[in-house]
Amino acid sequence: MMNLLLNLINGISLGSVYAIIALGYTMVYGIAKMLNFAHGDVIMVGAYICYCSMSYLNLPPVVGVILAVIVCTVLGIVIERLAYKPLRSAPSLAVLITAIGVSYFLQNAALLTWKSDPKVFTSVVNLPSLSLFDGRLTISAVTIVTVLANIVIMIALTTFTGKTKMGKSMRAVSEDNGAAQLMGIDVNRTISMTFAIGSGLAAIAGVLLCSAYPTLMPTTGSMPGIKAFTAAVLGGIGSIPGAMLGGILLGVIEIFAKAYISTQLSDAIVFAVLIIVLLIRPTGLLGKQIREKV
Amino acid sequence: MSSMLKVEDLHVYYGSIHAIKGISFEVNAGEIVTLIGANGAGKSTTLNTVAGLMKPRTGTVLFEDKPLIGVPAHKIVSHGMALCPEGRRVFLQMTVQENLEMGGFTRPAAEIQQSIESVYTRFPRLKERYKQTAGTLSGGEQQMLAMGRALMSRPKLLMLDEPSMGLAPILVEQIFDIIKELHKTGTTILLVEQNAQAALSIADRAYVLETGKISMSGSAKELLHDERVQKAYLGG
Numbered sequence: 001m002m003n004l005l006l007n008l009i010n011g012i013s014l015g016s017v018y019a020i021i022a023l024g025y026t027m028v029y030g031i032a033k034m035l036n037f038a039h040g041d042v043i044m045v046g047a048y049i050c051y052c053s054m055s056y057l058n059l060p061p062v063v064g065v066i067l068a069v070i071v072c073t074v075l076g077i078v079i080e081r082l083a084y085k086p087l088r089s090a091p092s093l094a095v096l097i098t099a100i101g102v103s104y105f106l107q108n109a110a111l112l113t114w115k116s117d118p119k120v121f122t123s124v125v126n127l128p129s130l131s132l133f134d135g136r137l138t139i140s141a142v143t144i145v146t147v148l149a150n151i152v153i154m155i156a157l158t159t160f161t162g163k164t165k166m167g168k169s170m171r172a173v174s175e176d177n178g179a180a181q182l183m184g185i186d187v188n189r190t191i192s193m194t195f196a197i198g199s200g201l202a203a204i205a206g207v208l209l210c211s212a213y214p215t216l217m218p219t220t221g222s223m224p225g226i227k228a229f230t231a232a233v234l235g236g237i238g239s240i241p242g243a244m245l246g247g248i249l250l251g252v253i254e255i256f257a258k259a260y261i262s263t264q265l266s267d268a269i270v271f272a273v274l275i276i277v278l279l280i281r282p283t284g285l286l287g288k289q290i291r292e293k294v
Numbered sequence: 295m296s297s298m299l300k301v302e303d304l305h306v307y308y309g310s311i312h313a314i315k316g317i318s319f320e321v322n323a324g325e326i327v328t329l330i331g332a333n334g335a336g337k338s339t340t341l342n343t344v345a346g347l348m349k350p351r352t353g354t355v356l357f358e359d360k361p362l363i364g365v366p367a368h369k370i371v372s373h374g375m376a377l378c379p380e381g382r383r384v385f386l387q388m389t390v391q392e393n394l395e396m397g398g399f400t401r402p403a404a405e406i407q408q409s410i411e412s413v414y415t416r417f418p419r420l421k422e423r424y425k426q427t428a429g430t431l432s433g434g435e436q437q438m439l440a441m442g443r444a445l446m447s448r449p450k451l452l453m454l455d456e457p458s459m460g461l462a463p464i465l466v467e468q469i470f471d472i473i474k475e476l477h478k479t480g481t482t483i484l485l486v487e488q489n490a491q492a493a494l495s496i497a498d499r500a501y502v503l504e505t506g507k508i509s510m511s512g513s514a515k516e517l518l519h520d521e522r523v524q525k526a527y528l529g530g
Contacts, residue, residue, distance in 0.1 A: 172385050172396045178347055179383040181367035184400035
């Protein structure tokens with residue numbers, strides 16, 4: 001019983017990381033109508049920045065996280081400006097291939113900078129574990145912080161897109177960017193802003209991920225990136241609550257598959273779930289059914 | 295009368311298709327001008343080009359003597375010109391109120407609420423539904439919302455692209471009444487319509503567009519009684 005509960009909590013925590021990454025995928029897809037496959041690698045860059053500031057510069061973890069967020073935010077804006085903006089009116093296949101190219105570029109740049117040997121990431125959360133039920137259930141502090149971070153991000157993003165002018169204009173662009181331009185909304189600026197937010201969140205996800213699973217390599221971001229993309233599609237790409245739901249479901253399924261079925265097969269099971277969901281609901285769990293009035 | 299909008303020798307291409315073949319027209323302050331023509335004649339392309347959504351190959355567009363070609367679409371609305379696009383294109387997943395807020399995107403925050411109120415006074419139906427998402431509105435209500443949204447920028451020139459499209463006759467009448475009212479309160483209007491009868495009956499002047507060229511122009515009254523126009527567009 002305690003095991004089940006623990007697995008559930010760990011699943012939600014891993015899923016929270018996927019959800020934070022998936023938000024970046026889904027927002028960029030919603031607004032720029034492109035799949036940014038380099039998003040996973042931004043996570044890795046964020047983790048390295050945090051690692052370097054803590055291990056080489058001996059800065060406190062909070063400063064490391066803030067630096068990671070700043071660097072990734074800028075990186076996201078620069079990637080969009082240099083690699084994707086020139087392709088604004090190009091066929092989507094060209095953009096997709098470019099995104100894959102950016103992904104390899106980031107991985108190899110990291111390989112050159114930080115070498116291939118895995119770094120042991122020191123957790124940014126230095127708090128004691130939480131012990132419940134007379135010590136029969138121990139939850140690590142990182143797990144709790146990750147879930148809390150996810151909740152805070154979810155509330156902040158919902159407020160941002162629902163209440164602020166900038167957030168509302170992002171929703172307008174994601175629905176109809178031509179009409180949004182007629183309103184006076186600068187679509188390029190909105191897309192840039194979206195990349196900034198998504199990449200900043202990726203940095204947080206990277207730090208949390210490496211705090212829980214402390215091996216850091218140039219390829220660290222790619223698998224979580226793909227899983228988060230899966231989560232975004234599972235929840236319904238373009239939908240913010242969908243990314244949350246998809247991420248958490250995926251995390252729980254993965255941990256349960258690892259615990260009760262097979263460690264080796266867990267990834268296969270995760271992707272099998274995606275295929276099944278998409279067969280039944282092609283737009284994802286919370287995906288928008290296109291309804292239009294004539 | 296001074297010309298508010300002046301379009302000269304405009305050529306627009308879709309890839310290699312020559313959609314607009316050198317049209318010129320003008321709209322004077324205080325007028326209702328209509329562009330009529332069959333499907334595919336280039337009416338919407340013309341409006342979209344004036345609004346900056348499409349780039350012409352050559353030609354000039356002057357709004358109050360300022361050249362607009364090359365100005366990005368999102369900067370055009372603050373010159374005092376708004377387009378209410380074909381097919382309404384309201385933001386279906388946003389509420390009525392949010393749609394109007396978007397319409398006032400370029401206006402200072404302090405003035406928005408007041409403008410929203412004045413849109414609600416003109417369209418009481420929108421006020422009743424201010425919290426509903428636009429996707430739940432009927433076609434007529436969506437058209438009112440699209441017009442209200444365009445008015446939020448306080449345009450001197452309002453361009454309306456097929457406002458009667460897909461609406462029941464009673465609603466068409468209502469929409470045209472609203473256009474007349476807007477005109478009375480000082481808004482200059484450029485109206486694109488397939489419903490030539492209704493458009494010509496409220497317009498001051500009209501241009502007939504045929505496969506990318508202007509084939510006729512003149513006062514709306516003249517064109518309404520012109521034999522060729524009647525044959526081609528008025529079912530006479």
